[in-house]
Amino acid sequence: xxxxxxxxxxxxxxxxxxxxxxxxxxxxxxxxxxxxxxxxxxxxxxxxxxxxxxxxxxxxxxxxxxxxxxxxxxxxxxxxxxxxxxxxxxxxxxxxxxxxxxxxxxxxxxxxxxxxxxxxxxxxxxxxxxxxxxxxxxxxxxxxxxxxxxxxxxxxxxxxxxxxxxxxxxxxxxxxxxxxxxxxxxxxxxxxxxxxx
Numbered sequence: 281x282x283x284x285x286x287x288x289x290x291x292x293x294x295x296x297x298x299x300x301x302x303x304x305x306x307x308x309x310x311x312x313x314x315x316x317x318x319x320x321x322x323x324x325x326x327x328x329x330x331x332x333x334x335x336x337x338x339x340x341x342x343x344x345x346x347x348x349x350x351x352x353x354x355x356x357x358x359x360x361x362x363x364x365x366x367x368x369x370x371x372x373x374x375x376x377x378x379x380x381x382x383x384x385x386x387x388x389x390x391x392x393x394x395x396x397x398x399x400x401x402x403x404x405x406x407x408x409x410x411x412x413x414x415x416x417x418x419x420x421x422x423x424x425x426x427x428x429x430x431x432x433x434x435x436x437x438x439x440x441x442x443x444x445x446x447x448x449x450x451x452x453x454x455x456x457x458x459x460x461x462x463x464x465x466x467x468x469x470x471x472x473x474x475x476x477x
Contacts, residue, residue, distance in 0.1 A: 291329050293319045298340040302389050303382025312336060341390055341403045348378060352414065362421025369414050370462045373439050374455040379446065388447045411436050423473050431469045438462050
């Protein structure tokens with residue numbers, strides 16, 4: 281009989297193992313058995329907790345979104361101005377936990393999977409809307425709302441593009457370079473619009 285309180289821990293171990301396994305293989309062409317082996321549990325236990333591979337993949341995506349949201353919430357609470365909020369959003373997206381190679385590979389794999397999975401597509405839209413909304417809201421404290429939405433759209437596309445470049449490996453920007461590129465884009469756009477941070 282499993283110990284009380286073990287289920288959340290085992291579920292988390294399986295989700296972390298899914299991130300590692302997907303990241304190592306660079307695709308969703310993994311089995312629940314392989315993920316269970318990586319987590320050090322039986323495939324039967326993995327099926328018991330998640331029901332199947334698709335449910336485990338969706339739980340993994342939700343976990344990544346939750347972690348990103350939690351980290352962002354903490355960072356935004358520390359920011360005291362719109363410009364600091366913008367920098368906090370950028371910094372969290374390129375933080376050590378979010379910009380780790382296996383996490384980046386998992387995210388990109390989910391983007392590919394979204395072409396066949398409506399629920400995966402929905403979760404990615406949640407992520408994109410949240411990123412755009414947070415950036416646009418912070419930017420609106422410096423410039424007009426229309427310009428804020430435009431700059432936020434470009435910054436979001438740049439962040440996603442830098443994730444793709446990072447996943448490709450060769451000549452990929454590190455977190456500091458990626459952060460500097462997005463910061464420079466924001467600063468340039470604000471300067472062109474005549475806004476002062």
